[in-house]
Amino acid sequence: MAQPEYEKYYVPDSSPWPIVGAVALFLIAVGAGNFVIEQTRNTSGYGGHILVAGFATLIFMLFGWFRNQIHESMSGLYSAQLGRSYRQGMAWFIFSEVMFFGAFFGALFYARMIAIPWLGGSGNNAATNEVLWPAFEAIWPLVETPGGVQTEAMGWYGLPLINTVILLISSVTCHFAHVALEENKRGRLKLMLGITVLLGAIFMVLQVEEYLHAYQEMGLTLQSGIYGNTFFLLTGFHGLHVTLGAIILFIMLLRIFKGHFTPDDHFAFQAGSWYWHFVDVVWVMLFFFVYIL
């Protein structure tokens, strides 16, 4: 380790924000749990209210926490070593997200390559098909479930293709924004980041469009068997991440307009852009495995 001169590692004094965050997650968990129960059982209760309170607390906490941190960063308390901690932390966080999506991709592959062929009688499962699901045929996309629910498959051309192009472009503009920041070209930075956020928003609008089309015209719903399940959970969680990523980038844009970030100190921006690239890669995987194949 070549570290001739020791820069002090900033260890913050005690902070109220984490415990606020813990309370927020508590309210979210209790609220979401009760909300789900109340919705499906058609009873009334406070689930929804608690959930909203939880999110409000979370947002409050994020503002407070990040305000602290921005303040510390701007007053020069941070060292290069701390910057590395943040970057590594973000990288591992993204890795955990990869594994989260991995679970759903795993479910998709398992259903396609194992469960459905077995229901159709392959391997040593002839009896399964003959005795339990004699009318079932194993095909993918699963347009008719063993239980007899019918649906339509979503094609890859049209909206999904357009969305792919949009996200790919946004990843490029996001990268250019980063380059501009490093070269201290603030005008180009604002333009490129603005375009990225805008493309993200367009993506979301089109995605909503696609969902409406699926529900209203195709009969493809969350209830239409494993095809619909994997389709909506994968694209749904992806959509959630796009929304989150776009919000993060939008906040970065606001900070840039306020004059934050320098060519060599812009962790928050970099984290946001990594996140955006990650979301983009997930989409490419999705487009390939959910739509095309």
Place this chain on the structure above:
Amino acid sequence: MSTVTDTIHHDDDHHEHHAPPSGIKRWLYTTNHKDIGTLYLWFAFIMFLTGGAMAMVIRAELFQPGLQIVDPNFFNQMTTVHGLIMVFGAVMPAFTGLANWLVPMMIGAPDMALPRMNNWSFWILPFAFLILLSSLFMEGGGPAFGWTFYAPLSTTYSGDSTALFVFSVHIMGISSIMGAINVIVTIFNMRAPGMTWMKMPLFVWTWLITAFLLIAVMPVLAGAVTMVLTDKFFGTSFFDAAGGGDPVMFQHIFWFFGHPEVYIMILPAFGIISQIVPTFARKRLFGYASMVYATASIALLSFIVWAHHMFTTGMPVFAEMFFMLATMLISVPTGVKVFNWVATMWRGSLSFEVPMLFALAFIVLFTIGGLSGLMLAITPVDFQYHDTYFVVAHFHYVLVTGAIFSIMAAVYYWLPKWTGKMFDITLAKWHFWCSLVSVNVLFFPMHFVGLAGMPRRIPDYALQFADFNKWISLGGFAFGLSQLIFLALLIKACSKKGEPVSDQVWEGAEGLEWEIPSPAPYHTFETPPVIK
């Protein structure tokens, strides 16, 4: 490894610029790794007592055949929540607590890399378990589907409290992931100059690898509970054949998490034992490098053995064969560890202070548990063992006399460093011997009833199992009471009574944490030590 500093008591010229604030705010707002470590450890201990109390309910019901104390539905809630609390509430937080206390001190860092997030990870836990425990009082009761929550018992056939179970597991997962990110970043980025990879103490190494496992598999658990939630409440059919899903798919996803999870609960234990044995053998750890490689191979192999929990689910033969062979392979690196510990003792100069007693008990009893694990790995025989008390015996040997004993060993080993005083040695010896005897009366006969055919997760059993179960329950009560000795000892230790100890505490102890004063100052290594 020989890690020597040239700045012993380096912080003499540093004034204590922020001493711990006092009052409750200290604990709520703290960003100090030692405070957070203490919080984690106390939380884990309280959860151990809670989960233990549930085990006592289980053992009381199983004391004799027939239904006496609880109804079957409540019994299932007890086994489920006992398993969940012990795994997620006791063992994992205890190890995280130890990591918080020790990792920065061992690598010469001023604190964890992300101190505020550290506080957040901790404070999520009490809330998560509050949710889980309070679901027991909901209409219909808490989760009753086993800690493995197999679908469709946990979906279509479960009570409403499942929604709360799912979200509490979600936030527990968030906590673990943040905790693990913190450990990993600390180790990567905060090592003092000269603390190269192959000089790191083994506890740090094992935790590094554990943290990696955590980040890799906790999100998969989150995915699994999410699918349970949508299957139960939103009409999806991931685990329902009628919609093209498969209940066995749940098990694949769960065990992809679950098996690495059991190594998450044992790798830090290996680290602890590798710290303690050399100290009391007064001899360097044998085969440091091979310990590191063995840990890494165990972690890697743990990703490809998950389906050994599923031999009876009707997988194709080649899959059963693959998972059998892969599982058996894990014995090789684990064996390397056991052999290394024995070789460390070989021709050493051994003494038997309390931490060493627990470490020795660990080596013997964990090995017994590991060997029964190897027997379980043999697919055709597992058809007979599976879901019997033989499995229960296996995992309590690796978890109670493995993970829990290692945690106790660690606490006895480092407690004097934390408090600056020697704990009450007489009480500690009572604790050890009572635990050692009772734990074997508790878990050893489980092998016999299991082989004789007693299934697990049943509130009542056939008459031929009656005698052993009586002994098991008596052993259980005795083991439970023995833990009250531990509680008394800890309370006494925290009230700062006892003989002051030297900085090194144990003759033969080596490493950075033994070079700072006892008790460890609130802030250590604000400027990094130089390691030669």
Place this chain on the structure above:
Amino acid sequence: MAMLGVFQSGTAFAESVSDLDQYQLNMRRGVTDISAEVYDLHMLMFIICVVIAVGVFGAMFYSILFHRKSRGAKPANFHESVKVEIAWTVVPFIILIVMAIPAAKTLIAMEDASEPDVTVLVTGSQWKWHYKYMDNDVEFFSRLATQPDEISGKLEKGVNYLLEVDQPLVIPTDKRVRFLITSDDVIHSWWVPDFAVKQDANPGFINDAWAQVNEPGIYRGQCAELCGKDHGFMPVVVIAKEPAEYDKWIGERQAIQEKAKAEEQRLLAMNMSKEELMSNGQKIYTSACAACHMPNGEGLPGVFPALKGSDIALNDMAAHIDIVLNGKTGTAMAAFAKQLTMSELAAVITYERNAWGNDTGDLVQAKDINAALNGQ
């Protein structure tokens, strides 16, 4: 080694007493060739493990005894040896191979369920087993026969406490019997230790297993996968009979079932009295419904709905019949149409509409059920 001694004397003891011996310590050898192979494999693994344990602990206790500081031992300072480390990586590896070869052979033999002489479809449901002979027109349910009072301690427990059923499965000896195993609701696991057969019953899929029993006898096992509240009360009992006796049995069984069908048709034309319906209904309720809806009809709040005073039991009778016949998808309520006969269904629905203060006075007759089944 002491442990091994205990195990062996344990088996000897177990064999010399009875199959319900109180101190059985080891796995059973069982009554099929496969179960014997499994047992031998188990003993082989066990002995290897004991030998390893003795070696490792021996070395450890030797150090503890002879290299202790209190005896003045001075620490040596070796701390690695490539040779030794390679040895104790390679030797265990070889031991594993020695274990894996016989294991793989047995596994392959176990999993080959082809060319059966008799095939039985085994279906688990909460909390009973259903057996259907695929080559004969015979099928029946098999439920726990132990009295509730034995479980609660009001009656003395019999020798086969919790391991007895009303109608055991009957199979022939010396024939390959193939079991097709599935489930109607949650995952169960069909386990007969003496056959070394344990297969999960997965809803929506069919697993198979097979056994060729060498000795006639009664073999007892249990459900081995947590399947809800009464998982502990779901035994498996199999009687293996000589082929000739088996043929006789299945012939009788077939005749009985045909008679029952005829009886069923006859009952369609008849009306039963309220008393008869209520007393039959109570019996059926106790065996089929009470596990969830509870004997007092109050259910388990939050898990199983109450029937006492419930909308469905007091009002729309057609809906009531429908839910009992066809179940309710997405819940634990099973379809009873194929589990009970029409007259039994009529009785139990009548009972539910008139017990525990549900005084609708409605009577349901077998012909009402028939009408509902044939889609009115």
